[in-house]
Amino acid sequence: MRKKKKTEIYALGQHISMSAHKARRVIDQIRGHSYEETLMILELMPYRACSSIFKLVYSAAANASYKMGSNETNLIISKAEVNEGTTVKKLRPRARGRSFPIKRPTCHITIGVTDISLEYEDGYDFIEKYRNKDYLTSSKKPRWKNMCTDMINTINKNVCSSGGVWDKK
Template sequence: MGKKTAPRRVADNEAIATCKMVRVSPQKLNLVAGLIRGKKVERALADLTFSKRRIAGDVKKVLESAIANAENNHGLDVDSLVVAEASVGKSLVMKRFRPRARGRTGKILKPFSRIRIMVREVEEQA
């Protein structure tokens, strides 16, 4: 007599992982997300491992989480996974102020972002 289970939001051959409070601007995060869109997961992991951008480590953690979700929760084959979607959105913005000359203030914006990575199992083409 409990609640019914919610239907899956994605197809049977897909898995998702999200991270909601990433301390970087969405514009910078989208550059790293664009680096992995459409690639096979092992190639995407290699690109993120050797990327010089600071946020690439956090994106790599989210991708590894999506791979683990696909393998453990949905029983998908890890070797045939591709990054189907890597979407970035805005989260909150911390507003800070810094004293400037002549009694004025300078506004400092510290943005946060969210990232959502979807991996999909595809069949190998002959």
């Protein structure tokens, strides 16, 4: 039995000094994108988490080119997850000899990249697996949109036929 070649390469950042919730809002934007798109997205986003995630994506791509010899144009962000780390607890002195607790959350970020050229011939199947675009191409209109236009049309018919709201008596 032949072992399947490992096609996913990881980069792990531990004890990054930020909340996991703040890092997740950036991670959700890059999951499933190509390596080059991810770098552009991270450069243009205004969040503090982007700089540390940018370093991890760059490190994952460097790991993939070193271990598998893959080209950076064929890389896709296949796995991106954020877990909560330990909370650093400190005490801040306050008035009358009291203390106030300071809790600084940390998080662990894992970025996994996959080379499309090793897995699939054209790469499009892999992209569709990780990035679902059904909601963009669906032709079904929302229910509330039809109700809203129907209400506006009935209001307009009533106003035009009754002589209007604008008549001053």
